[in-house]
Amino acid sequence: MKCPYCGHPEDRVLDSRPIRDGEAIKRRRECLACGRRFTTFEEIEELKLMVVKNDGRREPFDRNKVLRGMQVACEKRPISIDALEEIANDIEQVLINRGEREVKSSEIGELVMERLKQLDQVAYVRFASVYRQFEDATQFRELVNMLTRQRRQK
Known part of the structure; x- marks a missing residue:
């Protein structure tokens, strides 16, 4: 995942937690270049009806x-x-x-x-x-x- 602060393409995941009754995952990440932390959310792509x-x-x-x-x-x-x-x-x-x-x-x-x-x-x-x-x-x-x-x- 690209760092939103410095643009470096590599990070490490510090923590992953399910949210919204398991329908999504919240990940806490740390950039390997600048060391700043950021959060990402992962969810299933919904079928657009x-x-x-x-x-x-x-x-x-x-x-x-x-x-x-x-x-x-x-x-x-x-x-x-x-x-x-x-x-x-x-x-x-x-x-x-x-x-x-x-x-x-x-x-x-x-x-x-x-x-x-x-x-x-x-x-x-x-x-x-x-x-x-x-x-x-x-x-x-x-x-x-x-x-x-x-x-x-x-």
């Missing part, structure tokens, strides 16, 4: 965008931000675990709807109405009827 929008555009996956969409759907509902954070984290992990570099925005929307449906049916209907671009009351009625049928079957 790209979202393919309906019109074909691509943009980086943004976990906060997923979270904001759920927050809007859950506004004035008895749902904690912690629960929404957990869902956003879970969805991100599901997508990362697939090992693919690209995911369709529709897949993300379906994952969100699936989780909101389990959490709160009002939030689910709100999210679905925006996600599926409902244009009239008939579409709302069909969704609510479907939820009612599913609840009766349980």
Whole structure:
């Protein structure tokens, strides 16, 4: 590792410690030329996930965008931000675990709807109405009827 002070290319590692629950390593180093000490961090390079929008555009996956969409759907509902954070984290992990570099925005929307449906049916209907671009009351009625049928079957 090149010394940030003198530019010498050689150093020695004085200490290595795992950080962030083992997801990274912090190393304390000492330059062999000038003797100054510095710290480096080593972590696994994350797979940059790209979202393919309906019109074909691509943009980086943004976990906060997923979270904001759920927050809007859950506004004035008895749902904690912690629960929404957990869902956003879970969805991100599901997508990362697939090992693919690209995911369709529709897949993300379906994952969100699936989780909101389990959490709160009002939030689910709100999210679905925006996600599926409902244009009239008939579409709302069909969704609510479907939820009612599913609840009766349980």
